[in-house]
Amino acid sequence: MAVSELELIRRCFERRPLRPDVALGVGDDAALLRPGEGLLAAAADALTEGVHFPPGTAPEAVGHKALAVNLSDLAAMGAEPAWALLALGLPGPELAWTEGFARGFLALARSWSVELVGGDTTRSPVRTAAVTVLGRVPDGQVLRRDGARPGDLVCVTGTLGDAALALRLLREGTALHPWLRARLERPVPRLAEGRALRGLAGACIDLSDGLVADLGRVLEASAGAAGTPLAARIELRRLPASSAFREAAAALEGSRCWALQAAGGDDYELCFTLPAGRLTEARRRLEPLGTPVTALGTVEATQAEEAGVHLLDPEGHPWRPPAPGYDAFSGPGGEEGPEPKGP
Amino acid sequence: MAVSELELIRRCFERRPLRPDVALGVGDDAALLRPGEGLLAAAADALTEGVHFPPGTAPEAVGHKALAVNLSDLAAMGAEPAWALLALGLPGPELAWTEGFARGFLALARSWSVELVGGDTTRSPVRTAAVTVLGRVPDGQVLRRDGARPGDLVCVTGTLGDAALALRLLREGTALHPWLRARLERPVPRLAEGRALRGLAGACIDLSDGLVADLGRVLEASAGAAGTPLAARIELRRLPASSAFREAAAALEGSRCWALQAAGGDDYELCFTLPAGRLTEARRRLEPLGTPVTALGTVEATQAEEAGVHLLDPEGHPWRPPAPGYDAFSGPGGEEGPEPKGP
Numbered sequence: 257m258a259v260s261e262l263e264l265i266r267r268c269f270e271r272r273p274l275r276p277d278v279a280l281g282v283g284d285d286a287a288l289l290r291p292g293e294g295l296l297a298a299a300a301d302a303l304t305e306g307v308h309f310p311p312g313t314a315p316e317a318v319g320h321k322a323l324a325v326n327l328s329d330l331a332a333m334g335a336e337p338a339w340a341l342l343a344l345g346l347p348g349p350e351l352a353w354t355e356g357f358a359r360g361f362l363a364l365a366r367s368w369s370v371e372l373v374g375g376d377t378t379r380s381p382v383r384t385a386a387v388t389v390l391g392r393v394p395d396g397q398v399l400r401r402d403g404a405r406p407g408d409l410v411c412v413t414g415t416l417g418d419a420a421l422a423l424r425l426l427r428e429g430t431a432l433h434p435w436l437r438a439r440l441e442r443p444v445p446r447l448a449e450g451r452a453l454r455g456l457a458g459a460c461i462d463l464s465d466g467l468v469a470d471l472g473r474v475l476e477a478s479a480g481a482a483g484t485p486l487a488a489r490i491e492l493r494r495l496p497a498s499s500a501f502r503e504a505a506a507a508l509e510g511s512r513c514w515a516l517q518a519a520g521g522d523d524y525e526l527c528f529t530l531p532a533g534r535l536t537e538a539r540r541r542l543e544p545l546g547t548p549v550t551a552l553g554t555v556e557a558t559q560a561e562e563a564g565v566h567l568l569d570p571e572g573h574p575w576r577p578p579a580p581g582y583d584a585f586s587g588p589g590g591e592e593g594p595e596p597k598g599p
Numbered sequence: 600m601a602v603s604e605l606e607l608i609r610r611c612f613e614r615r616p617l618r619p620d621v622a623l624g625v626g627d628d629a630a631l632l633r634p635g636e637g638l639l640a641a642a643a644d645a646l647t648e649g650v651h652f653p654p655g656t657a658p659e660a661v662g663h664k665a666l667a668v669n670l671s672d673l674a675a676m677g678a679e680p681a682w683a684l685l686a687l688g689l690p691g692p693e694l695a696w697t698e699g700f701a702r703g704f705l706a707l708a709r710s711w712s713v714e715l716v717g718g719d720t721t722r723s724p725v726r727t728a729a730v731t732v733l734g735r736v737p738d739g740q741v742l743r744r745d746g747a748r749p750g751d752l753v754c755v756t757g758t759l760g761d762a763a764l765a766l767r768l769l770r771e772g773t774a775l776h777p778w779l780r781a782r783l784e785r786p787v788p789r790l791a792e793g794r795a796l797r798g799l800a801g802a803c804i805d806l807s808d809g810l811v812a813d814l815g816r817v818l819e820a821s822a823g824a825a826g827t828p829l830a831a832r833i834e835l836r837r838l839p840a841s842s843a844f845r846e847a848a849a850a851l852e853g854s855r856c857w858a859l860q861a862a863g864g865d866d867y868e869l870c871f872t873l874p875a876g877r878l879t880e881a882r883r884r885l886e887p888l889g890t891p892v893t894a895l896g897t898v899e900a901t902q903a904e905e906a907g908v909h910l911l912d913p914e915g916h917p918w919r920p921p922a923p924g925y926d927a928f929s930g931p932g933g934e935e936g937p938e939p940k941g942p
Binding site: 287290296299302307343346373382400401460583 | 602603604605607622623626627628629630631632633634635638639640641642643644645647649650651672673675676678682684685686688689691692716717718719721722723724725727729731733734736738741743744745803804805820926927928
């Protein structure tokens with residue numbers, strides 16, 4: 257069915273107002289928002305078909321993930337999300353696909369009280385969804401990347417490697433545990449966890465490009481304030497794996513599992529640092545949310561040539577993944593796959 | 600030259616901080632902004648190669664226009680821009696193209712004290728730039744679409760049809776006056792004009808899809824508050840044309856010129872309404888900015904079936920353009936051409 261741009265927007269995206277801090281939502285040249293107190297956190301990430309999700313992915317999953325990867329960036333700052341803008345590119349006025357996309361996007365938005373306040377719908381040879389999210393965080397309580405210090409523990413929420421394994425199995429045509437598929441297609445942004453870590457974590461980042469790449473960014477960003485190059489020693493045996501991962505990966509060599517877990521990307525867990533004495537407090541705050549916290553290793557002062565992430569196998573020997581993590585242009589880390597998103 | 604995503608961002612986009620209200624710019628999971636008093640205005644528009652600009656367009660022009668079409672949306676609200684986020688999709692790590700894009704984008708940003716605070720660089724089969732702009736506007740001084748009332752004059756800034764004519768000439772391979780090319784490729788957002796119209800214009804919109812389509816949106820949005828369906832009678836002979844337009848369009852039939860001016864789109868002038876007695880004040884405010892103001896006709900209460908924009912030829916007869924304006928999917932208004940942007 258051929259519909260106009262305006263009709264497509266009306267049918268798929270117009271909803272009743274959700275937030276009292278939206279003075280003017282969709283339908284004018286710009287949205288008008290009441291920012292209130294504190295800092296405004298803003299992040300933008302785009303998904304493109306064939307790059308970040310395979311053609312044939314359910315449109316609900318694409319809509320969910322397009323918002324989720326952005327909310328994950330706010331989670332990593334300890335911010336509370338409020339508003340989103342969406343620039344959607346479509347090959348044509350695809351009503352059914354767009355309705356599915358909107359269902360996935362708006363259901364996740366509603367669950368976090370996020371209101372879609374504006375954007376743009378245009379023609380594009382490939383489906384693409386560029387999202388901007390805005391949220392609030394109290395000044396002085398922000399989780400940044402540059403707060404890692406020598407002696408800190410490196411921790412992660414949840415489990416690693418599920419999304420990368422799911423992608424590998426999908427590509428092989430292997431039957432997939434629904435939970436693994438959900439980890440790839442419907443990541444849950446760790447917003448409650450990010451807020452719970454305010455005032456506790458020294459540094460925080462969300463794992464989109466893989467642990468090695470993203471933790472490497474934390475170490476690099478923190479070196480200046482720490483006054484020394486920083487290394488992290490991560491014990492591979494500590495990488496948290498879900499039972500679905502362990503079961504599905506049973507046929508893989510151990511080193512393939514490490515690659516998926518340490519460099520596979522697309523996990524959207526939070527990686528954070530904190531003084532060793534605060535680990536119990538972190539668990540006390542996050543476990544009521546149903547989110548396990550795992551300590552993977554430590555941050556150390558080092559020489560420039562030793563800076564970065566060092567992975568250690570169960571015998572204590574250094575181990576390197578085939579590629580350290582995802583780069584938009586030079587390719588994937590760990591496994592072949594679509595480009596993970598963010599930060 | 601092959602560069603990584605990070606290297607591309609560093610070389611092309613990292614600049615010294617520009618604004619004191621940016622607490623944290625590019626380089627973390629999200630930017631942190633100090634919103635301050637008043638309302639926050641937010642708009643998002645994307646440009647895609649082959650849809651919104653022809654392949655081969657100078658990258659500086661694409662960078663300029665990607666930001667300009669967004670700033671134009673803030674102009675139409677009377678807002679003052681502050682920050683931008685950019686999701687850039689590229690087929691590969693194209694250093695030279697991206698440097699050009701960044702030059703055009705950042706030069707326009709600097710000229711309006713807009714700071715690029717975040718975004719995303721990813722692989723995409725076609726070049727695409729999705730931009731979100733954020734700005735401020737005092738509560739109660741916003742220019743909205745829904746403020747047109749019976750008896751108001753309909754006015755526009757500047758001249759109409761230049762961009763649509765430039766596009767037509769480019770497609771024909773006809774030599775192009777540099778000023779006409781600039782009107783297509785480097786539109787100037789009417790930010791100063793929008794701010795000057797605060798408290799004066801009843802309704803305001805930027806002309807991206809063409810006068811007929813965009814003024815039609817103003818009439819539709821205003822009908823509810825006006826308590827009556829609204830029509831606008833626009834005299835075609837009043838449509839303001841630049842001397843470059845008149846010269847280059849001399850060979851065209853009059854009705855072709857009207858189509859370019861009334862439905863061609865991509866003008867990024869402001870169309871606004873105000874009580875007839877305030878026209879002199881509008882000119883007094885805008886002409887010092889070097890911007891002419893032209894009254895095109897009037898808003899009238901009407902019956903539902905007569906609502907919308909009515910164009911009148913010099914004999915007072917109704918005239919319709921071949922298509923009323925651009926729709927992202929059903930096609931162009933006035934002339935064949937790339938899709939104009941926004942709102």
